[in-house]
Amino acid sequence: MTELHSQHWVTSRIVTDADGFWGHPLVRSILVYGTPANLFLATVVLLRGAVISTNFLAAIASGIIWLNASGYLIWYYDERVLPRFFSQATSLFTDTDRVKQLQAKYDAFFSEYHLIPVVVWIALLVALFFGSEPYLVSNGLFEAGSPLRYLYLGSVFYLGYMSGVGFSGVVTTILAVRELQDIDLKVDPLDPDGLGGLSTIGYFSIRTTLTFSTGSLLLPLAFIFVRGNAPPWLVFVIVAGFTGTILVSFLYPTRLINKKAQQHRDSRLEELRKEYREAKADALNYSEIRSADENTELIKRMELDRVRQEYQDYQNLRLYPFQINILLKLVSSLILPIFFLVIDSYVL
Numbered sequence: 001m002t003e004l005h006s007q008h009w010v011t012s013r014i015v016t017d018a019d020g021f022w023g024h025p026l027v028r029s030i031l032v033y034g035t036p037a038n039l040f041l042a043t044v045v046l047l048r049g050a051v052i053s054t055n056f057l058a059a060i061a062s063g064i065i066w067l068n069a070s071g072y073l074i075w076y077y078d079e080r081v082l083p084r085f086f087s088q089a090t091s092l093f094t095d096t097d098r099v100k101q102l103q104a105k106y107d108a109f110f111s112e113y114h115l116i117p118v119v120v121w122i123a124l125l126v127a128l129f130f131g132s133e134p135y136l137v138s139n140g141l142f143e144a145g146s147p148l149r150y151l152y153l154g155s156v157f158y159l160g161y162m163s164g165v166g167f168s169g170v171v172t173t174i175l176a177v178r179e180l181q182d183i184d185l186k187v188d189p190l191d192p193d194g195l196g197g198l199s200t201i202g203y204f205s206i207r208t209t210l211t212f213s214t215g216s217l218l219l220p221l222a223f224i225f226v227r228g229n230a231p232p233w234l235v236f237v238i239v240a241g242f243t244g245t246i247l248v249s250f251l252y253p254t255r256l257i258n259k260k261a262q263q264h265r266d267s268r269l270e271e272l273r274k275e276y277r278e279a280k281a282d283a284l285n286y287s288e289i290r291s292a293d294e295n296t297e298l299i300k301r302m303e304l305d306r307v308r309q310e311y312q313d314y315q316n317l318r319l320y321p322f323q324i325n326i327l328l329k330l331v332s333s334l335i336l337p338i339f340f341l342v343i344d345s346y347v348l
Contacts, residue, residue: 006111008078010165014071026072034068040155047148051140059220063159066217070162073211077169082107085204092197094184106176110168118164125160128225129153135227170249173208177201177253181260189313195321201257202321206329209250213333219340239341246333254321261319272311279304
């Protein structure tokens, strides 16, 4: 299904014909999208390294690490997560043509430039920067009106820009799954995942969640911005909001398909109950005939056993796409923001 793929503009600047180390998407991400951030960090260390505390430098470095990986994360969602999901979704939903249409739609959607999330993220970070500027000056990050101040401001713009671009992956996942729920499912009780095939949705959601949760690396920087003149509870609000968004990015799409799967199972169980009653009545009627053929009677009883077994398979089927490895990944995505909160509250 690669013919449907529309490459994201960030990906197009990462993908290269070069082989080996220099052609790896992460290395390309560092070279293309990390270089401005790395130059900024080098400038800060060179000009203010002796003045800025280790805590501030660590927070800045944490944000720089995320910027180095940001291009790779967008590439990963664009080239791995989204195409893999839709290629697997064709076996989970009944209308393959409709799935392919949605693949083309949301592949193009993610590849488009979305201004609103970019503007929102830039506005949020710039507002935090200006609100904390006196605090940043007092701690030696830069001097009021100095060129370094505008370099910081430019870096905040760049950070907001890449954050807004990357956030569209969460939106794409939620919108795509919301439309897919209108297509009938092909739930298979014998699927090796033990979930009727719904692990496809679980892995799609958790991969989206993991890429988004890397934004936890920006939290130490956000804490610096709000530590100056903002109320202390704002730090907890930021962490709660970010953690909540992580949970929603996983729980919302999986819950949508879970409800759809439950409706499918209830409908199939009702059909099997009717089949069983009819097969049982037919078997009883046939057994009352003295001249009944033993082989035919055996076949009818085998049909009863088949319907009963299928009913039990559907009845015992777990329909929430939640496995141990998915649970561990979800927990790990939630630990990092809480860890940074604890460090900020009780250590710094």
